[in-house]
Amino acid sequence: MRPRFVDCHSHVVPSGDDGAKSHADGIDLCKLAARAGTEILYATPHVWPHLVLTEQRERVIRQAFEELRRDAPLELRLGFELTPAPPLLEEDPARYVLEGTRLVLVEVPFAGPADELWALAEHIETAGLVPLVAHPERTEVVRALPELAEELAERAWPLQVNSTSITGRHGPEAEALAWRFIEQGHAKIVASDGHRLTRPARLDDAYELVSARVGEEAALPLFDGSGLRTRDRRPLPSRAGARDA
Numbered sequence: 001m002r003p004r005f006v007d008c009h010s011h012v013v014p015s016g017d018d019g020a021k022s023h024a025d026g027i028d029l030c031k032l033a034a035r036a037g038t039e040i041l042y043a044t045p046h047v048w049p050h051l052v053l054t055e056q057r058e059r060v061i062r063q064a065f066e067e068l069r070r071d072a073p074l075e076l077r078l079g080f081e082l083t084p085a086p087p088l089l090e091e092d093p094a095r096y097v098l099e100g101t102r103l104v105l106v107e108v109p110f111a112g113p114a115d116e117l118w119a120l121a122e123h124i125e126t127a128g129l130v131p132l133v134a135h136p137e138r139t140e141v142v143r144a145l146p147e148l149a150e151e152l153a154e155r156a157w158p159l160q161v162n163s164t165s166i167t168g169r170h171g172p173e174a175e176a177l178a179w180r181f182i183e184q185g186h187a188k189i190v191a192s193d194g195h196r197l198t199r200p201a202r203l204d205d206a207y208e209l210v211s212a213r214v215g216e217e218a219a220l221p222l223f224d225g226s227g228l229r230t231r232d233r234r235p236l237p238s239r240a241g242a243r244d245a
């Protein structure tokens with residue numbers, strides 16, 4: 001029997017970023033995800049230095065999210081994907097937590113050094129939360145120095161690799177690094193980072209490849225939401241409707 005997947009990274013809610021452009025787009029993406037075996041899907045709109053989460057933008061996103069949650073054929077949860085930037089160090093990271101978890105999704109910048117990533121990850125940790133490091137395998141800094149990602153993982157900051165890196169969509173370098181992090185045990189989660197129908201939110205194809213290489217027993221925890229549970233059992237940050245992942 002095919003497992004049910006938990007996908008903690010996608011852009012299915014229209015939010016002004018480069019993901020879904022409309023409710024209809026979002027529904028199409030959710031339907032495809034459900035058909036591919038995803039049971040719980042996180043919508044994680046980008047928070048970019050040039051597209052921050054103003055109160056106005058947050059209201060619009062939450063409204064769009066509620067409408068999508070109502071109509072989607074799977075369980076939809078909300079989070080955000082942070083691109084490290086100094087203003088985020090002045091904010092309470094609990095605002096951005098993945099619903100029902102202690103994790104805050106933070107991407108490794110595609111270009112440039114990792115200093116701001118370290119600063120933001122430490123800020124999140126100081127707030128009693130855990131940074132979840134998105135797609136390190138796709139970034140210049142980690143391609144130049146893969147040990148950097150391993151250092152992050154050794155801080156108990158889990159690595160999330162993209163399913164599309166495993167399937168080779170982002171080229172041989174990202175593919176090789178994704179496998180390296182999986183085989184070393186540093187990657188804790190595989191997520192789709194799905195943006196649009198040509199780059200959908202699906203995990204089934206990557207799951208087939210990972211289970212063929214490392215076995216189903218080792219593959220499953222990367223796909224079933226196990227990686228979203230953290231050891232810290234303090235109460236979750238207050239958030240309406242938050243549930244355990």
Ligand SMILES: [Fe+2]
Pocket residue numbers: 009010011081193
């Ligand atoms: Fe993303």
